[in-house]
Amino acid sequence: MQDGLANFQPGFRMLAGDASARTEEEADRYPQLRPACLQNTNTRFPKTKNFPTDICPFGIMSNVPFSRCRDGTNLDTESHMDHVSYAASGTFDPQGPCPGDFNVRLPQLMHEVVGETNPFNDHRTWPDDGSQPFVWSIKDTTGHGAQGDWVFRRKDDLRQKAMDTACHVNCVTLATPSFQAGN
Structure with missing residues (x-):
């Protein structure tokens, strides 16, 4: 199964990252998840470990890529992570080989979250101590x-059709919203 993609099965679950991470050491466990300060609609880098410390004219973006490899046995585990793995390199590598016992390659899933920061585009609105003003809704500064x-719940075959038609190259099966609509 290493060469082809396996479709998700009903009941499959996985997590990426850790909502309770607050230290750089905890963040180092998930190097794939980093915020980026958007300078324009095409900005994707540089990503930083912490929230940006400068003005982000087009917002803050955080990509949350999910693991690309599965153990082939479990649809879920207690941690929602032990049955999946990133590529053998340990990073977001869509073409990289799967490591060891994680020999089932999954379609690439990624959440792209963009936060509007226009109200903070003037340093005079920032805290007096010079720190950045941003916070995730989970109280993470x-x-x-x-x-x-x-969590995979679909019962139809839309995802399989997208995979069969090489949707990552020229997707007519699924629609992609505009940047403005996604924001």
Whole structure:
């Protein structure tokens, strides 16, 4: 199964990241999850471990890529993570080989979260101590607490059709919203 993609099965679950991460050491466990300060609609880098410390004219983006490899046995585990793995390199590598016993390659899933920061585009509105004003809704002021949850519940074959038609190249099966609509 290493060469092809396996479709998700009903009941499959996985997590990416850790909503409770607040230290750089905890963030280092998930190097794939980093915020980026958007300078324009095409910005994707540089990603930083912490929230940006400068003005982000087009917002803050955080990508949450999910694991690409599965153990082939479990649809879920108690941690919602032990049955999945990133590529052998340990990073977000969509073409990288799966490590060891994680020999089932999954379609790439990624949440892209963009936060509007226009009200903070003037440093005079920032805290008096010079710190950045951003906070995730989970009360994380560091930017380390990114997490994504995936539960597969579809009963139709839309995802399989997208995979069969190489939807990552020229997708007519699924629609992609505009940047403005997604924001």
